Amino acid sequence: MPPLGVIILYAIIGLVSVGSAVGLLVSRNAIYSALFLVLNFLTVALLYLVLGAPFIALAQITVYAGAIMVLFLFVIMMLGAEKLTESSLRVRGLRVLAVVLGLVFAAEVALFLVVRGGIPAAPAEPALTFGDPAAVGLMLFQQYTLPFEITSVILLAAMVGAIVLTRGDLKDRLARRAALEKKA
Amino acid sequence: MDAGMIWEWIIKSIFLILFMTGGFAYVTLLERRVLARMQVRIGPNRVGKFGLLQPIADAVKLIFKEELIPAGADKLMFIVAPVITVIPALIITGVIPWGTSINLFGREIALSIANVNVGVLYIMAVTSISVYGITLAGWSSNNKYAMFGGLRSTAQMISYELALGLSLVGPILLAGSMNVMDIVQAQKTLPFALLQPAGFIVYFMATLAEINRAPFDMPEAEQELTAGYHTEYSSMKFALFFMAEYIKMIAVAMIGSTMFLGGFQGPFVDQLPWLGPVYLFGKVIVWLFVDIWIRATLPRIRYDKLMALGWKVMYPIALLNVFITGILVVLTTKR
Amino acid sequence: MLSNWLYIGIFMVVSLFLPAAAIFIAGLLAPKKPNAIKNATYECGMETVGDSWIQFKAQYYVFALVFLVFDIETVFLFPWAVAYNQMTLFGVLEAIVFILILLGALIYAWRKGALEWH
Numbered sequence: 293m294p295p296l297g298v299i300i301l302y303a304i305i306g307l308v309s310v311g312s313a314v315g316l317l318v319s320r321n322a323i324y325s326a327l328f329l330v331l332n333f334l335t336v337a338l339l340y341l342v343l344g345a346p347f348i349a350l351a352q353i354t355v356y357a358g359a360i361m362v363l364f365l366f367v368i369m370m371l372g373a374e375k376l377t378e379s380s381l382r383v384r385g386l387r388v389l390a391v392v393l394g395l396v397f398a399a400e401v402a403l404f405l406v407v408r409g410g411i412p413a414a415p416a417e418p419a420l421t422f423g424d425p426a427a428v429g430l431m432l433f434q435q436y437t438l439p440f441e442i443t444s445v446i447l448l449a450a451m452v453g454a455i456v457l458t459r460g461d462l463k464d465r466l467a468r469r470a471a472l473e474k475k476a
Numbered sequence: 477m478d479a480g481m482i483w484e485w486i487i488k489s490i491f492l493i494l495f496m497t498g499g500f501a502y503v504t505l506l507e508r509r510v511l512a513r514m515q516v517r518i519g520p521n522r523v524g525k526f527g528l529l530q531p532i533a534d535a536v537k538l539i540f541k542e543e544l545i546p547a548g549a550d551k552l553m554f555i556v557a558p559v560i561t562v563i564p565a566l567i568i569t570g571v572i573p574w575g576t577s578i579n580l581f582g583r584e585i586a587l588s589i590a591n592v593n594v595g596v597l598y599i600m601a602v603t604s605i606s607v608y609g610i611t612l613a614g615w616s617s618n619n620k621y622a623m624f625g626g627l628r629s630t631a632q633m634i635s636y637e638l639a640l641g642l643s644l645v646g647p648i649l650l651a652g653s654m655n656v657m658d659i660v661q662a663q664k665t666l667p668f669a670l671l672q673p674a675g676f677i678v679y680f681m682a683t684l685a686e687i688n689r690a691p692f693d694m695p696e697a698e699q700e701l702t703a704g705y706h707t708e709y710s711s712m713k714f715a716l717f718f719m720a721e722y723i724k725m726i727a728v729a730m731i732g733s734t735m736f737l738g739g740f741q742g743p744f745v746d747q748l749p750w751l752g753p754v755y756l757f758g759k760v761i762v763w764l765f766v767d768i769w770i771r772a773t774l775p776r777i778r779y780d781k782l783m784a785l786g787w788k789v790m791y792p793i794a795l796l797n798v799f800i801t802g803i804l805v806v807l808t809t810k811r
Numbered sequence: 812m813l814s815n816w817l818y819i820g821i822f823m824v825v826s827l828f829l830p831a832a833a834i835f836i837a838g839l840l841a842p843k844k845p846n847a848i849k850n851a852t853y854e855c856g857m858e859t860v861g862d863s864w865i866q867f868k869a870q871y872y873v874f875a876l877v878f879l880v881f882d883i884e885t886v887f888l889f890p891w892a893v894a895y896n897q898m899t900l901f902g903v904l905e906a907i908v909f910i911l912i913l914l915g916a917l918i919y920a921w922r923k924g925a926l927e928w929h
Contacts, residue, residue, distance in 0.1 A: 323553075323615060330608065341816055350597040351886050358604025359882040362634060363875040365611060369627070370872050425594055425654050429894030432887065433902040440887075441905065444912040447880045451916045454876040455925045485818045489825040497829065542842050546852050559830040566826040570819045589822050590815040597889050598819075604882070619852045631871055634878040641885040648892040708852070712837030716830055780927070783874075787926045791881070791917070795910065798888065802895065802903070809896065 301342060309335035322368045326361060333357040347428045488589060493566060500722040501531035507768050514772040541711035546617060549708065553616035558709065558716035561609025565723040568602040571595040572730050573657050575740045575752025587740075587752060588657070595656035596648055599731060600641050603686065606724070607633050613717070614705040625704025628779065629688060635786035636685035636692075639678050642794035646675035646801045647735045660739035667738040674797040676736045678790055683728040685786065687721060690771035692782055729763035730756065873925050877917075884913045 309332055316328035333356040340349035432440050505520070505527060512519025520527040545554055575587035592598060607630045614626015648654055650671060651662035659668075669676040685692040706717045733739060737759050740752030777785070891898075891906050920926055 321550075323550075323612075327608075327612075346592060346594045346816070347597065347890060350594055350601045353601040354597070354604045354886050355879075355883055358601065358607070359634070359875075359879040362607060362611075362630065363872070363879055366627075366630075366871045366875045369615065425597070425890045426894040426897060429890030429892075430897060430902070433891055433894065433898060433905050437901075437905055441908060441912075444884075444909045447883060448912055448916045448919075451877060451880045452919060454873060455920060455923050458870075458873050458925075459923065481814075482821065485821045486825060489822040492822070493826050493829055539837050539840050540842070541837075542844065543837060544845065547847070548852055555834070559827075559834070562830045563823070563826055566829065567819070567823050570822045590818045592815045592819070597886070600886070600889075617852075627871060631874050634875065634882075638878065638881045638885060641882070642888070645885070645888050645892045648889060649895055652893065652896045654889060654893050711841055712833050716833060784926070787877075788921065795914070798892075799907075799910075805895065806903070 298342065302339075305335050305338050305342070309339070323365070326364050326368060329364070330357050330361050333361070347425050484583070484585065485589070488585075492569065492589065496566060496569065496723050496726060497719070499726050500719050501535070503722050503726060503764055504534070504718075505531050506764065507771075510765065510768045511772050514769070535715070538711060538715045543711045543713065544708070546619065546708050548618035550616040550618065553612050554708075555713070557609050557613035557616055558713045558720070559609075561606070561613065561720040562716050562723070564602045564606035564609070565720045565727060568599060568606075568724075568727045569730055571598050571656050572734050573660060573740065573752075574756055575745070576749050578749050587749070591655065591657050593653070593655045596644050596654045596659075596735075599644070600637075603637060603640065609720070610705050613709070617705075617708040619708050622705050622707045625707065629705055632688070632692065632782060632786070633686055635783055636682040636790065639786065639790035639794045640682035640686060642791070642798055643675045643679040643682060644735060645798045646672040649798070649801050649805055656734060656739075660734055660741060663738040663741055667736060667741075669736040672736065672797070672801065674793060675801070676732075678794045678797065679732055679736065682786075682790060682794075683732065684767070684770070685782070687724040687728060689721075689725065689767060691774040691777050693776060725764065725767060726760065729760045729767070733759035733763060877920050877925065880916060881913065884910070 312328045312331040312335065316325045316332065319325050319328060333352060337349040337352040337357070340346075340352060508530075509519040509521075509527065520530045523529040523533045545551055570589040571592060573588035573591065577584050577586045579585070610629045610633070611626050614622045614624070614629070617623070647659050647668045650668055651659040653659065653662075662668075684690075706714055709717060733756060738755075739759075740756045742751060742755035745751045745755065887909070888906070891902075895903070
């Protein structure tokens with residue numbers, strides 16, 4: 293059994309994490325939803341930290357809370373979609389789908405507990421080097437080479453996609469600026 | 477781990493925070509005096525000797541000012557935004573060592589808040605969080621100037637954050653560790669600024685943009701955006717933004733001194749460990765002076781040029797610097 | 812190791828008191844006499860037209876996305892730099908391939924004008 297302090301810490305982090313997830317779902321203002329998601333990412337990072345993986349915890353904060361959520365905020369502001377109207381909430385079948393998926397998830401958890409024969413008494417103790425950034429670096433760059441390189445290709449694809457999607461807008465602006473410069 | 481340890485750290489935290497707050501107050505005075513001298517003026521010198529009580533007078537004035545919340549604003553976020561702007565500025569210094577350790581009242585006291593093995597990544601993570609306060613301040617004010625100030629600020633900060641992060645890869649490569657203490661120890665003979673001149677300059681410029689200082693203070697360009705993201709703020713909440721800006725200035729000077737200028741290292745620091753904080757303090761003062769000097773010298777640069785500089789000059793240079801450092805480390809270390 | 816994070820946690824909690832105290836004290840001492848004109852949105856004397864929460868240009872989005880891609884790259888380069896001295900040539904080359912792919916992405920964005928600010 294882990295010490296009592298750690299269990300209390302887990303409980304608090306877990307509660308905040310679930311609470312922020314619920315807040316994300318129920319808040320009507322998309323900016324508030326995004327901020328709840330930031331809070332959620334931060335609590336997940338804390339969970340990693342308690343599990344002894346500081347590198348993953350801080351990478352989580354930098355990439356998810358720092359970069360992805362800024363992107364989200366920009367998208368929300370770009371669309372001007374902060375406030376959901378009643379009509380936009382009424383996508384047919386969405387709630388039914390949510391309930392079905394929730395039931396599937398609950399079934400999955402139940403199945404997992406049955407197959408594994410109850411909650412594991414103690415989580416596997418991570419290796420001592422697990423939290424060491426050098427170990428993470430060696431693992432990423434030597435052991436898991438192919439998945440890592442695929443990541444870079446996926447990142448490239450994401451960026452090309454975004455640029456292609458907004459290219460019409462960009463072309464318009466470039467053309468307008470060229471016209472202005474010609475006039476001047 | 478005993479209760480005494482917890483108290484030791486609470487006292488150290490309070491000390492560091494009071495130091496940063498006091499530092500903020502007197503950096504504003506330093507800036508006003510130095511700027512005035514550079515512009516052949518005198519600057520505030522009436523309140524106390526050399527104007528030394530001026531920051532206190534300013535604080536008292538700000539406390540007694542009325543707090544306005546614009547009618548169209550999002551009230552909760554309007555109040556939360558200054559708080560979450562200040563906190564990252566304060567906590568980023570948590571991984572910076574002030575010295576090795578000193579003996580005080582028969583207790584061995586480590587001169588740092590924390591000594592973690594991912595210290596530099598912690599700095600990156602806190603930096604990446606610090607954009608939210610400004611974005612939210614701009615958004616929650618429901619003011620067009622504030623909105624655009626906030627957005628510009630955010631776009632500028634994320635653009636320079638990349639160059640900032642990459643410029644820190646150089647010292648990590650040279651020290652072979654992400655632990656800030658290890659990086660300082662590796663600079664015992666030679667500060668990394670000499671081995672990493674390009675990285676040092678990129679760091680310096682990127683942090684100027686990151687903390688919205690001149691010549692990159694575009695988000696606060698008075699002529700076009702009034703006061704940028706804090707247009708609608710008054711009284712103490714305005715003071716908090718002001719405080720965050722100056723505390724960030726001190727924090728990046730501390731981080732830069734630690735990563736590139738040898739931190740608390742200096743002559744005789746091994747024999748007399750209390751010299752460590754003194755050396756660090758001296759380096760930070762010089763750094764801040766250069767910041768102010770630049771503000772007095774350079775005009776503000778245009779926003780599109782600023783973004784172009786970040787993406788097309790600073791980022792490629794930082795990337796190239798990592799490459800070259802990598803090659804040089806291979807060539808100079810024996811395997 | 813974990814105790815160091817506890818110290819940072821203590822530091823964070825203590826640092827929360829500074830802005831909280833500042834706002835609290837100002838709330839006690841500051842005068843409060845709001846009126847409609849004081850609380851109007853400040854636009855240099857003009858009366859403001861409409862909400863500020865409007866749709867704005869997609870450029871910010873493109874920058875945020877390009878930033879995201881390179882931010883991930885930077886975060887991955889940190890452990891690479893730490894492990895650099897223990898790495899075989901293969902690991903070093905792999906990082907170079909990784910950087911080159913993303914450099915390609917940067918050049919693509921550059922050529923397509925996504926890095927221009929209009």
